[in-house]
Amino acid sequence: MFKKAAFIGLGILAIAAIAILYIFRPIAATHQALQADLPKLVALRHFYANTDSKWRYRLSPDGKHIAWLATKGFRPALWVRPLDGEEADVFNTKDEVRWYSWSADGRYLLYQANRDGWENDVIVSIDVTQKDAEPRSYDFGKNVKSWIHSVPAEAGSEILIGNNQRDARKFDLYRLNLETGKTTALDLISEIGVHWSVDRQGEVYARTVHKSQDDWRTELRQPDGSWNEIAQGGMEDWFRVLSQPDEDGNLLALSTLGRDKSAVVTFDTQSQTENVLFDDDAVDTAWVELHPVTGAALSAVSYPDFQHRKFFDPDYEAALNAVPHDGETARHRVSTTNDMSKMIIETEHSTKGWTKYLVNQSDNSVETIAVPPIAAQADHLSKMEPVTFSARDGLTIHATMTRPKGAVGPSAHGGFDSWRPRGAQRLGLQQFAQLVGKPGVCRA
Numbered sequence: 001m002f003k004k005a006a007f008i009g010l011g012i013l014a015i016a017a018i019a020i021l022y023i024f025r026p027i028a029a030t031h032q033a034l035q036a037d038l039p040k041l042v043a044l045r046h047f048y049a050n051t052d053s054k055w056r057y058r059l060s061p062d063g064k065h066i067a068w069l070a071t072k073g074f075r076p077a078l079w080v081r082p083l084d085g086e087e088a089d090v091f092n093t094k095d096e097v098r099w100y101s102w103s104a105d106g107r108y109l110l111y112q113a114n115r116d117g118w119e120n121d122v123i124v125s126i127d128v129t130q131k132d133a134e135p136r137s138y139d140f141g142k143n144v145k146s147w148i149h150s151v152p153a154e155a156g157s158e159i160l161i162g163n164n165q166r167d168a169r170k171f172d173l174y175r176l177n178l179e180t181g182k183t184t185a186l187d188l189i190s191e192i193g194v195h196w197s198v199d200r201q202g203e204v205y206a207r208t209v210h211k212s213q214d215d216w217r218t219e220l221r222q223p224d225g226s227w228n229e230i231a232q233g234g235m236e237d238w239f240r241v242l243s244q245p246d247e248d249g250n251l252l253a254l255s256t257l258g259r260d261k262s263a264v265v266t267f268d269t270q271s272q273t274e275n276v277l278f279d280d281d282a283v284d285t286a287w288v289e290l291h292p293v294t295g296a297a298l299s300a301v302s303y304p305d306f307q308h309r310k311f312f313d314p315d316y317e318a319a320l321n322a323v324p325h326d327g328e329t330a331r332h333r334v335s336t337t338n339d340m341s342k343m344i345i346e347t348e349h350s351t352k353g354w355t356k357y358l359v360n361q362s363d364n365s366v367e368t369i370a371v372p373p374i375a376a377q378a379d380h381l382s383k384m385e386p387v388t389f390s391a392r393d394g395l396t397i398h399a400t401m402t403r404p405k406g407a408v409g410p411s412a413h414g415g416f417d418s419w420r421p422r423g424a425q426r427l428g429l430q431q432f433a434q435l436v437g438k439p440g441v442c443r444a
Contacts, residue, residue, distance in 0.1 A: 037406045039380040050373050056099070056334075057344050057356050057369060059083070060106035061153065061292070063337035065128065066344075066358075067109060068370075069097060078109055080128050083342070091126050093135050101148070105156045108178050112147055113137070120145045123161060125178050138181055140165045149173060152202035153293045153338055160186070160202055175202060197241040200293055206241045206251075220245070220269060230269050231257065238262060242288055243295040245269050252277075252297055254288055264288055264300045264310075278310045283398050289316075293338050304398055305386030306330065315361070316340070322366050323347055323357045328383070344369070350384035350402065380405075 054070040067080045072090060076097050081088035095113035103110060107129055112121040123138040123146050138161075140146055146163035157178045162171040166188065173196055174183040186204055187196065192213075197206040207227070208218045214235045219227035231239045236256075243252040249269045256262045263279035279285060280302035289298040291313075298316040302308050307330035311317035320331050323345050334356075335344040343359045353372035360367070374381075384400045391397055 039405045042374075042377045042380055046374050046377050053373060054079075054370050057358075058100070058102060058335040059337055059342055059344055060102050061104055061338045062106045063339075063342050064106060067100070067102070067128075069100075078126065080109070089128070089131060091128070091133065091135070093124070093126075095124065095135070101151055103157055103159065103178060104151055104153055107157060110148060110151070110159065110178075118143075121147060123148060123176070138176060140183075143168065145171075147171075149196065150198055150202070152198055152200050154200045155202040158202060160196075160198060173204065195240075197244075199244055200295075205244050208239065208241070230267070230272055231255075233257060242290060242297070252288075252295070254285060256284075261285070264297065277312075280304055280308065282396070289333060291340065292336055305400075319343060319359050319361055320345060322359055322364070351378040351381040 051071045051074070054068050057066060057068045059066055064083060065080055066083050067078060069076045070079050071077070072092065075092075078091040078093065078097060078100065079088045080091070091109070093113075095111070095115070097111050097113075100109050100111040102108070103125070108125040108127055110123065110125050113124050114121050120143055122140075124135045125138070126135050127133045138146070140163050144163055144165045146161055149160040149162050151159050159176050159178065161174050161176045161183070163174065164171050166172055170189055170192065171194075172185060172189055173187040173194070174185055176183050187194065187207065189209075191209045191211050193210040195208040196204050198204050204221060206218065206220050208216055210216045216233055216237075217229050218231040218239050218241060219229050222228055233239060233256075238254070238256040240254040241251060242254060245251040250266045251269060253265050253267045253274075254262055255265050255267070255274060257274065259279070261279060262284040264277045264285055265274040266277060267274050277297070278300040282304035283302055286301045286303055288300050290296065291298060297312045299312060299320075300310045306328050309320075309331075319340075320333070323331065325331055325347055328349060330348040332346045332348065333343055334346050336342070341360070341362050343361075345357045345359055347355045347357070349355075353374040355368065355372065355375070356370040358367040358369050359365075382402050382405050384402050387399050387401050388396050389399075
């Protein structure tokens with residue numbers, strides 16, 4: 001009886017498999033954009049699930065070690081070696097590590113783990129000074145979500161975390177001692193959300209409080225512990241504090257107050273006025289790079305087409321210019337020692353992927369530490385093209401588009417994202433295709 005049932009089951013599976021193959025059989029390309037001499041298909045393994053890949057290289061703040069993620073036993077594992085050595089220690093975890101960072105003292109690797117499937121992350125540390133160290137979890141209770149807010153440069157074995165153990169709807173700020181596991185409350189909030197700015201020791205000096213979706217206030221902490229409001233705005237406004245006020249009361253900020261696009265400004269906390277250090281006439285300032293300890297501005301980045309930079313520090317400019325790049329290459333500082341003598345710089349190219357370099361300013365050397373497997377397929381991939389077009393309200397939209405090599409025809413394929421200048425109307429895909437008049441996939 002059992003054998004008969006098994007035979008019938010196998011027969012049903014076989015019929016189902018044949019039906020699926022018939023329904024989803026290959027269909028010849030008929031769209032005019034694909035009637036061309038297209039390049040060969042690139043196997044999916046060159047983009048994903050390549051077990052030879054190594055990624056997320058990070059330097060310890062003291063420059064003694066370098067860490068990275070690589071596959072071991074079909075799972076990502078953390079690898080660490082002395083920067084001047086070759087033998088690496090590997091730390092296996094039961095978690096799928098996607099992101100990690102170093103503690104300020106260079107002793108711990110830190111990451112967040114989603115273990116219950118409901119995004120109630122726990123914070124995990126690994127003591128790299130102990131060979132074969134087991135990951136240590138900092139779990140604050142069932143259905144409590146915790147996240148790493150920041151790793152202040154001079155906080156030693158302490159970090160700042162947010163979690164919602166007090167109120168599931170709100171995240172408070174705590175100081176966590178990685179050695180003892182004890183926490184100290186820094187700011188218990190009553191509002192729906194708060195963004196905190198902290199100094200190199202991990203003390204809160206400013207915060208932006210969201211009282212409602214369309215009402216926020218930026219406040220500075222006073223010596224007596226009270227808060228003084230310095231800026232306010234609504235849903236369409238943005239003000240991000242980047243540095244502590246100097247002796248004259250001026251701080252660095254990224255601001256959209258009173259303007260159409262975000263700009264890097266110095267903000268006078270007494271008069272509450274701004275002085276623009278950098279803005280891009282075409283688009284928002286994407287981000288500002290700061291010194292890891294002093295918080296001084298190093299460069300500002302925008303993307304009117306390819307990546308553009310405004311440098312504020314000539315030494316940092318020389319370090320980034322030392323890595324191979326051209327006008328189409330974006331450069332990202334992904335890790336640095338506290339004294340910035342060593343940095344890991346990634347270059348991003350639309351057909352060559354992300355290449356990692358170790359820049360040593362002490363001896364002016366540049367070492368290639370990782371080339372992505374996809375770089376070998378560069379000749380078969382299409383370059384990203386910058387495009388601009390006008391929205392219905394007359395504002396100019398800056399976007400990027402990638403067209404299949406050899407494709408012809410006026411239609412666009414793919415999706416259109418909604419990033420656009422403030423106030424511009426969202427265009428449908430067909431409208432975009434008519435405006436641009438080229439085939440391809442676009443992303444704003």
